[in-house]
Amino acid sequence: MGIIGRPGRSIKARFPVAGVTGGSVIEPQEAPEVVEVESEVVACDGGGGPLGHPKVFLNMQGKGWIDCPYCDRRFILKVGAAAAGH
Numbered sequence: 330m331g332i333i334g335r336p337g338r339s340i341k342a343r344f345p346v347a348g349v350t351g352g353s354v355i356e357p358q359e360a361p362e363v364v365e366v367e368s369e370v371v372a373c374d375g376g377g378g379p380l381g382h383p384k385v386f387l388n389m390q391g392k393g394w395i396d397c398p399y400c401d402r403r404f405i406l407k408v409g410a411a412a413a414g415h
C-alpha cells in the first residue's frame with residue numbers, strides 16, 4: 330500500500346540507428362519467366378495450377394522468341410536449335 334504506480338521511465342523514442350545496412354537489396358525488376366525451347370512452335374498452358382490458362386500454340390515465325398499472351402512467359406529458341414528443320 331502506498332505505492333503509487335509510476336508511469337515508468339520517460340518515454341524515449343528509439344530511432345533506428347542511421348547507417349545500418351539491411352543487407353538485402355530488393356530490385357524492382359520482375360522479369361517474366363523465360364523458357365528455352367527447341368522448336369519454333371511451342372504450346373503453353375501456363376504450367377497448370379492456379380496460374381494456368383487454356384492451352385495455346387505459339388509460333389515464333391522466325392523471330393526466335395515469342396511471348397505468351399496469357400501468362401507473359403517468354404519462349405526463346407534455344408541457341409543451336411534448327412529454326413526451320415531441314
Ligand SMILES: [Zn+2]
Nearest residue numbers: 373375397400
Ligand atoms: Zn502461357
